Amino acid sequence: MLIFEIIMVAMAAIRANVLRAVLTTLGIIIGVAAVIAVVALGQGAQRRVEAQIQSMGTNVLTIRPNWGHFGGVRNVAQRLYVRDADALKRESNGLLTVSPVASSGQQVTYSRWNAHAEIYGVWPEYFAIHDHHLALGRYFTEGELQGRRRVAVLGANVLSNLAGQDSAALTPESILGQTIQIRGVPFVVIGILKAKGESGFQGPDEDIFVPTSTALYRLFGGRERLSSIEVSTFSPKEQEQAYAQIDQIMRRQHRLRPGDDADFQVFNAAQMMSTFNETNKTLTYLLAGIAGISLLVGGIGIMNIMLVSVTERTREIGVRKALGATRQNIMFQFLVESLALCVLGGVLGVGVGFLAAHLMTTFAQWQTYVAPYAVFTALGFSAGVGLFFGMWPARRAARLDPIEALRYE
Amino acid sequence: MNDVIIRTEGLKKDYVLGAETVHAVRGVDLEIHRNEFVAVMGPSGSGKSTFMNMIGCLDTPTAGKYWLNGQLVSELTDDELARVRNKAIGFVFQTFNLLPRASALHNVELPLIYAGVGSRERRRRAQEKLQMVGLGDRMEHKPPEMSGGQRQRVAVARALVNDPALLLADEPTGNLDSTTSQEVMEQLAALNREGQTILLVTHEHDIAAYAKRQVHLRDGIIEKDFMNHHGGAEA
Incomplete structure (x- = not known):
């Protein structure tokens, strides 16, 4: 009171x-x-x-070359090649889903439009690793990868980047099956991805995905060096095991003696986040x-x-x-x-x-x-x-x- | 001794001012009974204010004893004194001491708030006292909107609202003109006739004349203590 x-x-x-x-x-x-x-x-x-993190997938590991110097001389072995990805796939006994990534920014043209896009040379597994889904069409196949076929899967925003103001003129349906030019090389559009939404450094919606072999030999001028190798496990629980396996396989591939510094680095998206x-x-x-x-x-x-x-x-x-x-x-x-x-x-x-x-x-x-x-x-x-x-x-x-x-x- | 309202024995108060000790009150023995109307007089420096502060339980004596309404109050703590002031004493000050931003009604309710009286009961009692002092139509006015006489009547209503054993009026007419002074004193005299014990402090003889008894202080002791022969309001 x-x-x-x-x-x-x-x-x-x-x-x-x-x-x-x-x-x-x-x-x-x-x-x-x-x-x-x-x-x-x-x-x-x-x-x-x-x-x-959600859009990238929490159980994705990225292997990148370690740009260290050994006694002032850059070691030739500090590079990643498709054979490294092959070894990871072959020797991990199915624990790892593997895809090499060779990427480069290129000019893309279609009809009267042109745009700049990041081109990713990947394996078909890449789409599973990053949990992509198709809006239209299909992914490329193992056969197309082996045959270095010129086929492309487009990120969701590529069309609007291309068409700019008159995006109404360019629909996914109209471009599917058509030929676009990447760095002057013709590619058939076989699939268009669903939007992943906002995603920081990767921006998959702006990118174009082609087979690794095609990218390396037909677009990047016979370059063999990969940007990275991406690996995923079925669940985050297997990550520790995956780390160990990657370390073992990569050391063998690069002929490193026990105790040598690794010439590669393994990143985890969740860790970076x-x-x-x-x-x-x-x-x-x-x-x-x-x-x-x-x-x-x-x-x-x-x-x-x-x-x-x-x-x-x-x-x-x-x-x-x-x-x-x-x-x-x-x-x-x-x-x-x-x-x-x-x-x-x-x-x-x-x-x-x-x-x-x-x-x-x-x-x-x-x-x-x-x-x-x-x-x-x-x-x-x-x-x-x-x-x-x-x-x-x-x-x-x-x-x-x-x-x-x-x-x- | 049920009808003794105030009793002091050898009441003393010293102040230390720097190196000097001032003996403001040097031993006062006084007894005031129920229904008395006493005027305390004395020139400035007589110890009159110091004495009244102790009687009003605003201050504690250095030595001696003081019973108010049968309770030994000279040894109470500050908060206990606050409760005694709240329950047993009604103050009327020279400068009214009303809260300027609060209505007359709220001012009168104030002692009841600290007594823990519920709001409805508080309001009823405050209204009753305001009507008694003739301000029934001014209850929502604030002190700055009132005349000096009206303000002092609000103060009287506030002093009475707790039905105190003792009404302590400290120079209640000091800030009023003579006509208004008369009105206020007649009101006090009327209250006394209805049984209210009143202790009045004044230095004016014609105001003191309203009281039935006069106590004169000088140099911290009682100089004179006598009954007024005329008594009452006709002085």
């Missing part, structure tokens, strides 16, 4: 000077808004990356920490105004004490007031933070996500700031001598 009355008194004090209350809480508003916006940005980035996420988290915490400092500064502002308020209302405190308010009553009244100011600032700050996140998404195209935990943490923190910085002014008020306070002009 009494607590409720005292809360009402504290609220009335805030209502009596709304402008000052808002100005006082500006620090808290900005602090909370900054925390919300920064964390929203970090969370947005993380979500985006998580979506990428977790590395990214760690960095992202660190960065988010750092920025949120800086934003948190502005909350502290806001708290000092609250303390300042509360001290002013206690001084201004010395006489009121004296009257209340004379009429029977205990120290606790007075202390509680001023604590509630500073707490209410901070929570008010916190709520407004959350609103501004939401708005800021929304604006960043709208105008800068940054993906943001306002996590509930960030809202609750920011609110809790601002309430804590209110209690902490309200404590001293409230104690000062509570300790005022009623005689002195009543005499105060």
